[in-house]
Amino acid sequence: MKDRNMGKIMVLGDEAIAQGAVDAGLSGIYAYPGTPSTEIMEHIMRTKEAKEGKIRTGWASNEKTAMEAALGMSYSGKRTIVTMKHVGLNVAADAFINSAITGANGGLVVVSADDPSMHSSQNEQDSRFYGKFAMIPILEPSNQQEAYDMVGYGFDLSEKFRVPVLLRITTRLAHSRSGVVVKEKKEQNPLRLPSDPKQFILLPAIARKRYKHLLGNQGAFIVESETSQYNRYFDGKDKSLGIIACGIAYNYLMENFPERDILHPVLKIGQYPLPENHLNKLYNECDEILVLEDGYPFVEELIKSYFDLGKKVKGRLDGTVPRDGELNPVRVAVALGMEVSHKRDIPSVVAPRPPQLCKGCPHIYSYRALNEALAGLSKGRVFADIGCYTLGALEPFDAINSCVDMGASITMAKGAADSGLVPSVAVIGDSTFTHSGMTGLLDAVNDNSPITVFILDNGTTAMTGGQKSQATGKIERICEALGVEKEHIRVVEPMPKEHEKNMKIFKEEIEYEGVSVIIPRRECIVTASKRLRELKKIKQKETVGV
Amino acid sequence: MKRDIILAGVGGQGILTIANVIGLASIEAGLFIKQAEVHGMSQRGGDVHSDMRISDKEIASDLIPEGQCDLIIAVEPMESLRYVDMLDDEGWLVTNTTPYVNIDNYPDMADVMKEIESIPNHVAIDADKIAKALGSHRSANMVILGAASPFLGVSEEKLKNAIKKLFGSKGDKIVELNLKAFDEGRKRANL
Numbered sequence: 001m002k003d004r005n006m007g008k009i010m011v012l013g014d015e016a017i018a019q020g021a022v023d024a025g026l027s028g029i030y031a032y033p034g035t036p037s038t039e040i041m042e043h044i045m046r047t048k049e050a051k052e053g054k055i056r057t058g059w060a061s062n063e064k065t066a067m068e069a070a071l072g073m074s075y076s077g078k079r080t081i082v083t084m085k086h087v088g089l090n091v092a093a094d095a096f097i098n099s100a101i102t103g104a105n106g107g108l109v110v111v112s113a114d115d116p117s118m119h120s121s122q123n124e125q126d127s128r129f130y131g132k133f134a135m136i137p138i139l140e141p142s143n144q145q146e147a148y149d150m151v152g153y154g155f156d157l158s159e160k161f162r163v164p165v166l167l168r169i170t171t172r173l174a175h176s177r178s179g180v181v182v183k184e185k186k187e188q189n190p191l192r193l194p195s196d197p198k199q200f201i202l203l204p205a206i207a208r209k210r211y212k213h214l215l216g217n218q219g220a221f222i223v224e225s226e227t228s229q230y231n232r233y234f235d236g237k238d239k240s241l242g243i244i245a246c247g248i249a250y251n252y253l254m255e256n257f258p259e260r261d262i263l264h265p266v267l268k269i270g271q272y273p274l275p276e277n278h279l280n281k282l283y284n285e286c287d288e289i290l291v292l293e294d295g296y297p298f299v300e301e302l303i304k305s306y307f308d309l310g311k312k313v314k315g316r317l318d319g320t321v322p323r324d325g326e327l328n329p330v331r332v333a334v335a336l337g338m339e340v341s342h343k344r345d346i347p348s349v350v351a352p353r354p355p356q357l358c359k360g361c362p363h364i365y366s367y368r369a370l371n372e373a374l375a376g377l378s379k380g381r382v383f384a385d386i387g388c389y390t391l392g393a394l395e396p397f398d399a400i401n402s403c404v405d406m407g408a409s410i411t412m413a414k415g416a417a418d419s420g421l422v423p424s425v426a427v428i429g430d431s432t433f434t435h436s437g438m439t440g441l442l443d444a445v446n447d448n449s450p451i452t453v454f455i456l457d458n459g460t461t462a463m464t465g466g467q468k469s470q471a472t473g474k475i476e477r478i479c480e481a482l483g484v485e486k487e488h489i490r491v492v493e494p495m496p497k498e499h500e501k502n503m504k505i506f507k508e509e510i511e512y513e514g515v516s517v518i519i520p521r522r523e524c525i526v527t528a529s530k531r532l533r534e535l536k537k538i539k540q541k542e543t544v545g546v
Numbered sequence: 547m548k549r550d551i552i553l554a555g556v557g558g559q560g561i562l563t564i565a566n567v568i569g570l571a572s573i574e575a576g577l578f579i580k581q582a583e584v585h586g587m588s589q590r591g592g593d594v595h596s597d598m599r600i601s602d603k604e605i606a607s608d609l610i611p612e613g614q615c616d617l618i619i620a621v622e623p624m625e626s627l628r629y630v631d632m633l634d635d636e637g638w639l640v641t642n643t644t645p646y647v648n649i650d651n652y653p654d655m656a657d658v659m660k661e662i663e664s665i666p667n668h669v670a671i672d673a674d675k676i677a678k679a680l681g682s683h684r685s686a687n688m689v690i691l692g693a694a695s696p697f698l699g700v701s702e703e704k705l706k707n708a709i710k711k712l713f714g715s716k717g718d719k720i721v722e723l724n725l726k727a728f729d730e731g732r733k734r735a736n737l
Contacts, residue, residue, distance in 0.1 A: 349624070
């Protein structure tokens, strides 16, 4: 019994990816924090290799800069991963799509963590569409072991075809822990520039050639999928239905057959483009097809358009599986027509308990003061952004009117002000500001748009667990350099004792008909207590040492 | 042997410490484990839960199927009820009775208790009070773990070893306090 866990590590899916990368000869990771992808970087930062400086780690300003830096590392012949949440891939999309045209040199794996059911996101977009859009291979693990194994496999695939590979996971795998068997560590690649010195120059004349090269590889990618260990066909006697299960959906399917006594043929998908040989067999032999996939009906749509031969294809599009939200064992059981018994209702006394700002959070003061400063004006003029402070939308604050994408607070406030909504206010966090707020502020300065930008500086990327903020110590100088007048860059302490002074500043700047920036600055309460605890530990050790 | 366990509480209450102890003990017992956690936004004072599955057979799904949960372990009474739709008819509910009130519309405790008592297999103890009496208000979660331990399918010895391992770096005193909390909880469950 004991042997079962020998040589296994208990890790989150994210950590499995991280360790898989380290063990497969990783030279560097680039990332911006984003739930559910953050723990990949965090795990690598904790490894001996990273601490000794043998693996490059550290947070980037945003996903685009991360993607580009990773491409540069790949250019140099080294193995690298770049990790992000699904909406981060929107930010990195320009670099990502073009990296498929340049191709890679050292193994390049792009990890995008989707969030079906929107546990911690503003949408549930499916990154597999990006992989198809870029026309590169996609890997989708069904469990933590595959997540570990697929990184090394992805590096090999990437180096075989000199193309980036997308590794797509979802929240459930990212944040679920299980035992993983690790492999022997590989050496890192030596520095080795691309054999074709023009490979990465996407001048139209070269880009056309590179694009043809990528197109020419599509058939080979399909062959790779057809022979991949991650795409497997399990035959079954009952051909009235053939089941396609992608990534983690395979587990939900198997959960309903604890004795593995499933009678239908099952095609387990872990690598794209789709394996045509397996698909043809399934389609030809079965009367109907059921597609189980977390996220969008990606495979379902492909099959419907690819075959369109009249057989019924069931899935999210025809309502066999709900159109939105993540899968689970019961949803799959219902799709299979199995009986599901509902045993108990949740009693009505259970009240919702939404997340809220922590006790002592500096944002609490900032929102109260902002509400007070705007009290005399009509509602609907506060454009907020992505971070803990988005919770200002909830009671008791009810203080904000938008939250769209990283940086959109400043630019939306500008657009609204340009339309005549004056004053317009933007609320953005320090890390979000350097992620994607700076360029919008430049636009506002260049148009002299009458907006007031609150940059809530708590010195950390708080929402994702307190990662280092790239903005720390730089915000005033950035604003000044972008052209905000020095006298309209105001730093305040978001504390009740400063209230009178702060109110005066808030009102002055909201009234000012140009770009002004107010920076309420106080350390995140969670980061502060973590820091104090660590200090205490160090002091205790010192005392013991004496 | 299979146990599907839901750990429930409010972000910051330390349900993952309970999960870590069960996880370590299960590894020592040579069992398969899957444990889905909640990270991100809901950690900020919202309701949090973790699906923990242990078995001597390989586990397929990271999520527990509705109606198949063997055990709900809750460090907060209202939160214990949020997942009763997941509970098997024979399943156990083990909960703390000290409420964590951070919302305006927190229900009347009498109503909450009535619902808890309507679950045939339940253990409801005031873990906060018990922990405080032991001189360690922070080990309420170990009191609850102790109370849940008879239903875990993992031996008491292995759970205690896991506590020693997990808190070992914090010194013998902390280990002792947590073991005492565990014992006290286990005693109450057997009453």
